Amino acid sequence: MVEIYYIDIEEEISGLDHDALLGICSREKRMEASRFRFEPDRKRAVYGEALARYMIAGKTGLSMNELIFDKNRYGKPYIRGQQRIFFNLSHSGRYVICGLDQEEIGIDLEEVKSMDLGIARKFFHANEYIYLLSREPEQRMDALFELWTLKESYIKYLGVGLQKPLDAFYFNLEGPSVELHSNDRIPAFIQSCTIKGGYKLAVCADSPGPIRVRQMAVKDIVSDIGRRGLQHMQK
Structure with a gap:
């Protein structure tokens, strides 16, 4: 099962709770976050790594501080020394x-908002642009962001960044299930859905699914981090 957790950076938490999240991040991530000018960007950097460490530690039984994150040459993150997570x-x-999964995975999340369809004409495959034009005007933004997240999640699944142009493959959304046409490997599982607030989420994974999507309160994560730390000290 592909496990997906998400958190709200606008949730109000105390300074101590924020420090707890910061404390399980790597030194490099803390330095990266400090360079951002705006607080939401700093939160995204810190909360993202803290959430990943929390999820992975819960799955593997390792301490959150033991995990060493690295990136491949195109920027895809992985856990050093872990072959099955x-x-x-x-x-x-x-x-x-x-x-999180036991096989390769790529995910993308986008807030649906008004955007010029010209971006699809310029960057997407011609078949996808034709599909967008075939939608009713009020459906086009939803369809655009469904395609956008699917394409981004696939590139992230492959781990090749923008070395693979967005028009080098295409998704067909007109059948009962999503179809991917690509010369590269095809993931076993592809799914698009909408989460709270009208955000589009897409997943490409090598495991056959299904997915479990769960929102978590930041305060609950911090509380669990504290319990795990106490248990680790008592061992």
Whole structure:
């Protein structure tokens, strides 16, 4: 099962709770966050890594501080020394989201908002642009962001960044299930859905699914981090 947790960066928490999240992040991530000018960007950086460490530690039994994150040459994150646990992060608007699985995974989250369809004409496959034009005007933004998140999640699943152009493959959304046409490997599981607040979420994974999507309160994560830390000290 693909596990997906997301948290709201606008949730009000105390300074001590924020420090607890910061404390389980790597030194590099803390330095990266400090360089952002705006608080929401700092929160996305810290909350994303803290959420990933929390989820992975819960799955593997390792201490959150033991986990060493690294990136491949195209920027896809992985856990050094762990061959059977994979994760991927995304953020948009008020949410930070993390997907976790025992095989390769890519996820993308986007807040649906008004956008010029010209971006699809310029960057998407021609078949996808034709599909967008076939939708009723009030349906086009929803369809655009469904395609956008599917394409981003697939590129993140492959782990090749923008080395693979967005028009080099296409998704067909007109059948009973999503179809991907690509010369690269095809994930066993592809799904798009809408989460709280009208955000589009897409997942590409090598495991056959299904997915479990769950929103977590930041305060609950901090509380659990405290309990785990106490148990670790008592061992």
